[in-house]
Amino acid sequence: AQSVTQLGSHVSVSEGALVLLRCNYSSSVPPYLFWYVQYPNQGLQLLLKYTSAATLVKGINGFEAEFKKSETSFHLTKPSAHMSDAAEYFCAVTVTDKLIFGTGTRLQVFP
Amino acid sequence: EPEVTQTPSHQVTQMGQEVILRCVPISNHLYFYWYRQILGQKVEFLVSFYNNEISEKSEIFDDQFSVERPDGSNFTLKIRSTKLEDSAMYFCASSVTAGVSTATNEKLFFGSGTQLSVL
Numbered sequence: 001a002q003s004v005t006q007l008g009s010h011v012s013v014s015e016g017a018l019v020l021l022r023c024n025y026s027s028s029v030p031p032y033l034f035w036y037v038q039y040p041n042q043g044l045q046l047l048l049k050y051t052s053a054a055t056l057v058k059g060i061n062g063f064e065a066e067f068k069k070s071e072t073s074f075h076l077t078k079p080s081a082h083m084s085d086a087a088e089y090f091c092a093v094t095v096t097d098k099l100i101f102g103t104g105t106r107l108q109v110f111p
Numbered sequence: 112e113p114e115v116t117q118t119p120s121h122q123v124t125q126m127g128q129e130v131i132l133r134c135v136p137i138s139n140h141l142y143f144y145w146y147r148q149i150l151g152q153k154v155e156f157l158v159s160f161y162n163n164e165i166s167e168k169s170e171i172f173d174d175q176f177s178v179e180r181p182d183g184s185n186f187t188l189k190i191r192s193t194k195l196e197d198s199a200m201y202f203c204a205s206s207v208t209a210g211v212s213t214a215t216n217e218k219l220f221f222g223s224g225t226q227l228s229v230l
Contacts, residue, residue, distance in 0.1 A: 009151075036221075043115060043221035044154075044202065090154060098144070098167065099219070101154035 002027040004074075004091045006102035014110050019063075019078040021105045023091030026072065032094040033074045035065055036101075039087045047089070050074060061085070081109045113137040117203050117222035124193055124229055132188045132225045134203030140220070143186045144204040145178065147171075148224075154202065160186065193229045200224045 007022040025031055033050040048059025055067045061084075065076045076089060086109045091102040116135040124130050136143055145157040158168040160178050177189045186205070190197055203222040 041120075041223055043223045044204075045221070046219075092154075098156040098159060099146075099154075100156070101146075101148075103151070103153045104148075 002029075002031060002093045002100055004033075004093050004100060004102040006089075006091050006105050008105055009103065010106045010108065012108040012110060013081045015083055016080050019076070019081045019085065019107065021076040021089050021091075021107065023065075023074045023076065023102060024072050025074060025091075025093050027093060033065075033067065034092040034094075034099065035059065035063070035074075035076050036090040036092060037087050038090065038104075044090065047076070081107075083109050083111065085109055113220070115203055115205055115220050115222035117201075117225050119225060120223065121226045122228070124227070126195055126229055127192050130190050130193055130227065132190075132201050132203075132227065134186045134188070134205075134222055135184055136186050136203070136205030137220055138184070140205035140207055142166075142206045142208065143178075143180070144206075144219075145188050146202040146204065146221075147199040148202070149196075149199040157188075157201075190227075193227075195229050198227055198229045200226050 003026045005024045035047040036044040037047050038044050047063050048057045050057050050067045058064045063078045065074050067074050088104045088106050090104045092099040118133045143160040146154050148154040156169050158172045158178055159166045175191045179187050202224045204219050206219045
């Protein structure tokens with residue numbers, strides 16, 4: 001069975017600081033991995049996805065994630081946090097045509 | 112940009128009552144899904160629906176749950192007799208295609224959710 005684990009239910013950073021949201025996966029086959037973001041009162045929006053092409057994946061709003069097979073990780077990073085990045089972030093892995101999500105990480109950005 | 116619409120945004124009900132959560136998928140989409148998230152827990156897959164029938168369901172989706180596409184535009188989730196543990200955020204999603212494909216999940220559009228509270 002496939003699963004993802006997100007370490008840290010809450011992460012707080014100062015504006016301009018590095019954002020690092022952690023995700024580790026478990027899969028018996030090469031996985032497809034995703035990061036979704038949910039802004040307040042909005043639906044889940046795709047940030048980026050890993051498709052087995054490039055291990056470093058760039059997404060929207062300056063986010064990127066690196067697939068590391070040796071560490072079974074797919075951590076999400078952004079060099080410089082912006083106030084508008086405050087949201088809930090979900091890591092996910094595919095199984096057939098359904099997504100398996102992590103528990104989410106709430107990112108707070110302080111001025 | 113097209114969007115998936117869910118109503119209501121919040122629903123409060125008494126235990127044992129029936130609730131219907133409504134979703135309007137994007138008009139040319141063919142595959143429909145319900146997910147839910149209990150507070151503090153993972154977003155969980157409930158059911159997928161295509162061609163007027165369920166294509167896959169999770170073990171959560173027991174006989175108390177049903178889905179319907181009554182009129183070609185709405186996609187509903189009915190909980191026949193709600194329990195306290197049904198309290199959760201319910202997300203509807205739709206896509207044009209399905210299958211194990213990165214493109215599939217890229218085209219998966221989510222609604223903003225209905226927060227169901229069972230008292």
